[in-house]
Amino acid sequence: xxSLRVRAVVAAVVLVGSAPPAAVHAAAAPAPLRDVPLPFxxxxxxxxxxxxxxxxEAWVTGGQGRVGGSAGNPVVRHRVGSQWKEYPxxxxxxxGYVSQVVAHGGEVWVRGLQDPAxxxxxxxxxxxxxxxxxxxxxxxxxxAHDVALWGGPAGVWIRVGVEAGxxxxxxxxxxxxxxxxxxxPVVERLNxxxxxxxxxxxxxxxxxxxxxxxAVIGALESVTLRxxxxxxxxxxxxxxxxxxxxxxxxxxxxxxxxxxxxxxHHWNGTSWTTAPAGPFSTNGKKVRLDGDGxxxxxxxxxxxxxxxxxxxxxxxxWQTFPTPVTTWTSDFSVAPGGRIWVAGATRIDSPVFxxxx
Numbered sequence: 001x002x003s004l005r006v007r008a009v010v011a012a013v014v015l016v017g018s019a020p021p022a023a024v025h026a027a028a029a030p031a032p033l034r035d036v037p038l039p040f041x042x043x044x045x046x047x048x049x050x051x052x053x054x055x056x057e058a059w060v061t062g063g064q065g066r067v068g069g070s071a072g073n074p075v076v077r078h079r080v081g082s083q084w085k086e087y088p089x090x091x092x093x094x095x096g097y098v099s100q101v102v103a104h105g106g107e108v109w110v111r112g113l114q115d116p117a118x119x120x121x122x123x124x125x126x127x128x129x130x131x132x133x134x135x136x137x138x139x140x141x142x143x144a145h146d147v148a149l150w151g152g153p154a155g156v157w158i159r160v161g162v163e164a165g166x167x168x169x170x171x172x173x174x175x176x177x178x179x180x181x182x183x184x185p186v187v188e189r190l191n192x193x194x195x196x197x198x199x200x201x202x203x204x205x206x207x208x209x210x211x212x213x214x215a216v217i218g219a220l221e222s223v224t225l226r227x228x229x230x231x232x233x234x235x236x237x238x239x240x241x242x243x244x245x246x247x248x249x250x251x252x253x254x255x256x257x258x259x260x261x262x263x264x265h266h267w268n269g270t271s272w273t274t275a276p277a278g279p280f281s282t283n284g285k286k287v288r289l290d291g292d293g294x295x296x297x298x299x300x301x302x303x304x305x306x307x308x309x310x311x312x313x314x315x316x317x318w319q320t321f322p323t324p325v326t327t328w329t330s331d332f333s334v335a336p337g338g339r340i341w342v343a344g345a346t347r348i349d350s351p352v353f354x355x356x357x
Contacts, residue, residue: 027294027314032322033342033354039077039084043067047075047351050343051103051151052335056081060343060353061110063097071095071116074123076132079353091134092123102151109135109156111149120144124158138162138174138181146171154200154227157184171195186232190223197246197286204229207255209244224257224267238265239272246287248295256295258287264295264313278311278318286331291338298329310342327352 038047038060045064052058058079066072076098078085089098089110098112108127115121122144125132137147140162148159156176164170171194174181187195190212200206210223222244224235238244242259249255253269262284264275278297285300294314310321310329325346332342342354 027317027319030312030319030321031357033310033324033327033340033356035324036079036353036355038351038353039086041075041351042073044072045075045351046097046330046345046349047343047353048330049098049100050331050333050341050353051101051108052333052339052341053103054335055337055339058333058335058341058355059101059103059108061098061101061112062343062351069117072097074098074112076101076110087127088131089123089125090131091125094118096123098123100149102149102156104151104153107151107156109149109151111147111158113144122147124149138172138183140172140183142169148195148197150198150200152200152206153202154204154206154229157198159187159195159198173198184232186225186227189232189234194243196244199247199249199288201249201251205249207247207249208232209247209257211243222257222259224255226253226255235267236272239274240265242284245284248287248289250289250293256287256289258284258295258297260284262297262299264297275313276316276318278313279320280308288332288334290334290340296332296334296340298332310340321356323354325352327354 042065044066047060047062049061060077062075063072064075074097094115096112096114096116098110101110110125112123114123122137124135124137126135138160141160142163143161146161150157158174159171161169162172171187173184173187173195175184190210195208195210197209206227208225211220212223214221220243222238224244225232240263242261242263244257245260246258247255255267257265261282262280266273280299283300285298287295287297290296294312297311299308308328310332312319327344329342329344334340340356344352346352
C-alpha cells in the first residue's frame with residue numbers, strides 16, 4: 001500500500017509539472033462610446049476641449065459660426081445630468097473661440113483667443129458659479145499664442161511665451177497662488193524647449209512632459225519631470241527619440257508618457273520601458289489613465305493622417321473604442337469615477353460629444 005501511495009504522489013507531480021501553461025490574459029474590448037446630444041450650435045461648429053467633473057457633469061469648449069472669413073464665436077457649455085447650461089463670458093469681445101477648459105475641485109477655467117485674425121488677444125477666465133470672470137495673465141506674457149492651461153490638485157498652472165531678447169520669445173511656466181501668478185523656474189533648464197503637459201497627483205506632486213535642446217547631439221530630446229511641491233527632478237531620458245507631448249502619473253512614483261511620434265513609455269520608478277507600436281506613428285497628443293489605470297491615447301491632426309478614434313493600451317495590446325459614427329477625437333477627459341468624456345468631429349466635420357457607459 002505504501003508503494004502505491006508513493007507512485008500516486010509521483011504521478012500527481014508529473015501531471016502538475018506537465019500541465020499546459022495558463023493562457024495569457026487578454027483585456028476585454030472597450031465598451032462602445034455612446035452619443036451625447038449637443039445643444040444647439042451655429043453652423044460650422046466644433047467642440048475641441050472637454051473637462052470631466054463627474055460621471056454626470058462635464059464642460060466643453062470650442063467655436064461656432066465660422067463662415068467665410070469670420071473666426072466665429074466662442075462655445076462654452078456645461079453638461080449637468082441631461083441638461084446643457086450656458087453662462088456669460090465676462091469681458092469677451094469680438095470674434096474668436098475658446099480652445100481649452102480645465103476643471104478640478106470646483107475650479108473651472110477657460111482660455112481662448114479673441115480676434116485671432118487681428119489683434120489676437122488672449123482670453124483667460126475663471127467660473128464664479130454664475131459667469132466667467134476675466135483673469136489677467138502673467139504680466140510677462142509676450143504673445144496670446146502658444147498658451148496652455150492645466151488644473152488639478154496642485155492648483156492652476158499656465159504656460160505662456162515671454163520675451164527673451166530682441167525678436168525672441170521663450171516659454172515660461174506660472175502657478176496660481178492666491179490671487180496672483182508665481183513664476184516657476186523649471187523651464188529654464190529646457191534651453192528654449194517647451195513644456196507640453198503637466199498633471200498633478202496631489203497638492204505636492206505633479207509630473208510634466210517637455211522638450212529641450214541638446215547642443216551635444218544637435219537635436220531636441222525628451223524631458224520628463226517630477227515636482228515634489230517645491231522642486232523639480234529630471235528623470236532619465238526616454239529610450240527612444242521624440243519629445244514628450246503628454247504625461248499621465250500612475251501613482252507610487254510611476255507614470256506613462258507619450259511622445260510626438262505616438263510612442264508610449266512607462267516609468268516604473270527606476271527605469272523606462274516602451275510599449276509596442278500602436279496604430280499611429282506620428283502626432284501623439286494626449287495620454288491619461290482610465291478607471292483601471294490603463295493608458296488612454298489620442299493623436300493630433302487626425303483629419304490629415306486618417307481616422308483617429310480614442311485608443312486604449314491594456315495587457316500589452318492596443319484597442320480602439322467603438323463609436324456610433326466615424327469619429328476623430330479632439331480631446332477626452334476621465335471623471336474621478338472612471339467615466340470617459342470625448343469631444344471630436346465626424347467624418348464630415350460635424351461636432352460630436354461621446355461618453356462611456
